[in-house]
Amino acid sequence: MSPSSCVGGFTIQDPFLSKLREISERKRNRLILALDSIGERSSFGEEEVRELLDKVRKHVSGIKLGLPAEISLGKSTERVIGSFPDLVFIADWKLADIPEVCGLTSRALFERGFDAVIVHSFVGAKSLEAAKRAAEEAGGGVIAVAAMSHPDATLVNSNVDQNLMFCRMARINSLVAPATNPKIISKVKSGLPDSTIFSPGVGTQGGEGREAILAGADYLIVGRSITSSGDPVRSAASLVTRIWG
Ligand code: O7M
Numbered sequence: 001m002s003p004s005s006c007v008g009g010f011t012i013q014d015p016f017l018s019k020l021r022e023i024s025e026r027k028r029n030r031l032i033l034a035l036d037s038i039g040e041r042s043s044f045g046e047e048e049v050r051e052l053l054d055k056v057r058k059h060v061s062g063i064k065l066g067l068p069a070e071i072s073l074g075k076s077t078e079r080v081i082g083s084f085p086d087l088v089f090i091a092d093w094k095l096a097d098i099p100e101v102c103g104l105t106s107r108a109l110f111e112r113g114f115d116a117v118i119v120h121s122f123v124g125a126k127s128l129e130a131a132k133r134a135a136e137e138a139g140g141g142v143i144a145v146a147a148m149s150h151p152d153a154t155l156v157n158s159n160v161d162q163n164l165m166f167c168r169m170a171r172i173n174s175l176v177a178p179a180t181n182p183k184i185i186s187k188v189k190s191g192l193p194d195s196t197i198f199s200p201g202v203g204t205q206g207g208e209g210r211e212a213i214l215a216g217a218d219y220l221i222v223g224r225s226i227t228s229s230g231d232p233v234r235s236a237a238s239l240v241t242r243i244w245g
Pocket residue numbers: 034035036064066092094118145147148149150176178200201202203204205221222223224225
């Protein structure tokens with residue numbers, strides 16, 4: 001894992017990864033909270049989100065805002081992001097579109113204050129490049145989905161080599177690979193050795209954080225095991241202690 005790394009002969013300076021690394025070293029965890037729901041609800045207000053983030057901020061390095069949260073928060077997302085400078089904010093819209101629309105959407109998300117956007121890699125190098133250009137203009141980052149965690153992800157997971165080739169072509173070295181399938185994490189890491197891997201699927205989906213890290217994951221993305229637990233602070237803190245001591 002390096003904020004400046006070499007992909008396909010190109011050196012990549014990534015302000016998003018630099019910021020994330022600085023925060024995670026200071027907080028001594030590599031945990032990204034996936035905020036899709038609070039308790040059982042996927043509809044919530046700004047105050048509720050602020051309250052949750054204020055409580056867990058010490059134990060997490062970043063927040064991945066999924067579409068349910070973004071739809072709930074709307075324009076107030078900007079205020080929430082501005083209030084927590086000690087967290088990175090990742091927009092998880094899993095963009096999968098033509099290059100022009102990937103670029104436009106990424107630009108709009110960076111204007112909203114996000115540090116990084118998530119794009120599907122299967123759409124091809126040009127779409128990834130468009131998001132990457134928007135990220136470079138904004139001083140942000142792009143994370144590409146190389147493989148997925150759910151049992152049905154057969155199509156995307158049987159094309160990992162192709163997905164990685166698109167990432168290499170677009171000079172993207174931040175990738176998503178599933179904690180539910182450590183073999184795929186290892187495959188992604190050996191395909192792009194300088195990459196930074198974000199691994200979802202820990203806990204509720206059955207993945208084991210430690211196994212994911214041993215396989216090559218750099219950051220764990222965890223949602224419901226924290227947000228749906230009766231005590232999100234305790235859940236986040238005990239996960240951090242279990243994995244990073
Ligand atoms: O811990 P959970 O299961 O409550 O949440 C997992 C989060 O990770 C949730 O926000 C999903 O959208 C995301 N995710 C997966 O669960 N599987 C994937 O393959 C990919 C992602 C993801 O974050 O992609 C960017």
